[in-house]
Amino acid sequence: MLIATFNVNSIRQRIEHLTRWLKSREPDVVCLQELKCLDEAFPREEIEALGYQVETFGQKTFNGVAILSRHGIAIEHRGLPGFLDEQARYIEGVVSLPQGHALGAVLRIAGVYFPNGNPVDSAKFEYKRGFMAALTRHAESLLALEEPLIIAGDYNVIPTPDDARFPENWRGDALFQPESRADFRKLCALGFTDAIRATSDNPRLYSFWDYQAGAWQRDNGIRIDHLLLSPLVADRLLETGIDREMRAEEKPSDHVPVWCRLKG
């Protein structure tokens, strides 16, 4: 069972990259962020042709999230419960697993696209913190269900200095503010495992490189796309990966896919 998250930075610009990657990586469930289009403009047929159920929560121009699943998925939320929001940043559903699966009958998956939050002295940062507070509250209620649960997506948070090539460059940025990092730690402290950090102590594990100033060529990256695993999922974690070679393709997204493989 392979679960992935990928911020595509416009699904219409990235559909060819995505389908190529789906064919080679063969993930079971994928959370997508930054669709940047309405549901009716989402190129669903190309993805359905590869055997995926496609569930979208789109928005014109900005944001937008989706879940792709090779197993049946029932969407329970479009929009984060308890957080009034005009922006499409949250989608949650329950995947029905094949009979006799090691995880049990279901896997709950939430796809998130956190607000960027810059500049820090603006309402945008307060909005980011409010989103995190609401997600933490909601995650607490989900953990009480004691189901296997993954919250996957673009958190727009650099958790530690090891998650940036040049951490000093991010001082004062909303992605690396003490408050943003503390909020992320508080969410994790509910009992989630950061899948990448649980399986590797390699430095330079990044998921995003800015388009500007030759960031990719200099490996000036940050790790902001995360897979948070509930205890029942963490118990079955086998390996993780970051498909950084996607960033070297023609017309790439500024993010690359991050994935984890589970037993069963």
Add this chain to the structure above:
DNA sequence: ATGTCGCGACCATCGCGA
């Protein structure tokens, strides 16, 4: 600090968000 994208308004560049 900024050497870049993608979108949508509007028709050719520009402002916004990242």
